Amino acid sequence: MKLCVLMATYNDERYLKSALDSILNQTYTDFELLVVNDGSTDRTVDILQHCAARDARIRVVNCEANGGLARALNIGLAQTRAQFVARMDADDIALPQRLQRQMDYLQAHPEIDVLGTFSEDIDESGRRTGRIRRMPVGVRKNADLVWTNPVIHPTVVFRADKIKQLAGYDETLRRRQDYDLWFRVVASGMKIENLPEVLLLYRETAETFRKNSATAMWQQAKIGLRGCRKIGAGPVAYMGVVVPLITSLLPLSWRRVAKRVLSKVDPRGS
Template identity: 45%
Template sequence: MKISVLMSTYNDERFIEEAINSILQQTFTDFDFLIIDDFSKDRTSAILSNFARRDKRIRLVRNRRNLGLTKCLNNGLHLAKGEYIVRMDGDDISHPRRLERQYAYFISHPVCVILATEGVIIDEQGQALRDRKIDLGGMDQEEYLLNFSSPFIHSGVMFSRKAILKLGGYNEDFRTRQDIELWLRALASGMKIDILKEKLIYFRFHEESISNRNPDNLYTNVLVRMLHLAKKQGMRLSKEEATGLLRNDRGVRMYVRRILARKAFSIALSNFRSRRYLHAVDAFCKCVVEFPYAVRPVRLLPIVGRLLAVHEKRGR
């Protein structure tokens, strides 16, 4: 088996059929499809059962309790049979030639271990909002990841299962932002993330998305980078110590407000383009209330560097 497509899903009844069909209709056929149902409470489970009965490529795993994405992905890495893992989410759509194009890249680049692809941001109805290109602005990959959100769509990535398992898999200390932590750890180990400049994943942006709603995920954004940079600089810093520092820092709180406002602004634009004008006005008001000048990108590295300096000063 060349490829295992790995999907963890939770309450994705609105989009799961389209996501699964986009994999089953791939031009590349030498794959199995491992789907982990993380104790969904809606119709997701019934939909998955129906698909599994009809297509033998699907292997369905049902959790008896909700484990979270990180643990599900690690379980999937061990259960998968393929040499390569293709990540997929239950609300996204893969281009019909995605597996074909990504596998061809791996074959022609034998040293490649992680491959990201460009994509298209779509709304709840599947309408294209904008292209999601990978442009690092002249930075190296680590510098960009330390400063900004990940340029790599997690559900658009393909990687060597053996290489990621050797690295330790996903870090289960983090329920979210596990992809950013993994990419930073991979880069620190000497790996490189190759980039395929083709739009092969349709990433769905919708209001129910956990990452769009939960401020804790934005604190985790800072936390992941703090711990990575501290380790790189040879500093002793526990997750608990780092959490205490960032929770009490005014700069971090402003960062969280600003990012929440940018999320609200993006939701407003999405609703406006979908002609859901009342929803658009509501989201735009949230943006203005939260942080009226939030449309400019925020650099994380200065915030993280200052927090680490505070920690080092306290330790003297």
């Protein structure tokens, strides 16, 4: 089996089944869906057991205690021998052609190591908000545009052996583990690409904004500044790294407004 879809979940009972169904209903069907349950205390375990009983492609790994996203993803990486790993979050929805489009592209382009896609935001009820996240497409621009976080994490398919060479995700980071990983990918000479198609519905909730606290943004800024030095990025990258930190200092009600304004200059789109 060439493809493993890797999902980590922690207390995602509200959205989990929709996320699982969106993967199980893909037009590309030859995959294993490996779900790492990171110590959930809600109905997540019951939902996973029910779905796994109905579809043999689901394999569940249960962690006794919550250890964080990076640890859960590394556990999943260690469990799979697939050539490719597709990331998926437990609250998003993959559109039916997602895996087929990405697998076709990666097999036709062996020089690409990490492949993301565009996405469209949805709200807590699953309604599309109209915001399209357009990511930088050209591989040659990664060093300049990495401040945007060059791929949307739950859209990614990567070559498993390449990410394992980098020791996977940094488990000392509670958040922004993907941001750190992409800097290391670029610094190592690997290539990142994005398909200019919306292939994932990305869920944003009130909790999303609450998590983007000043503390979290300071952690992100530190990762970004360190990464910019590592890859020799230009001044625009440094500027972009500190913008989220500045906006995190605003009252919660103002952050949405600031996000809409900044989206006009952000290469990820509006």
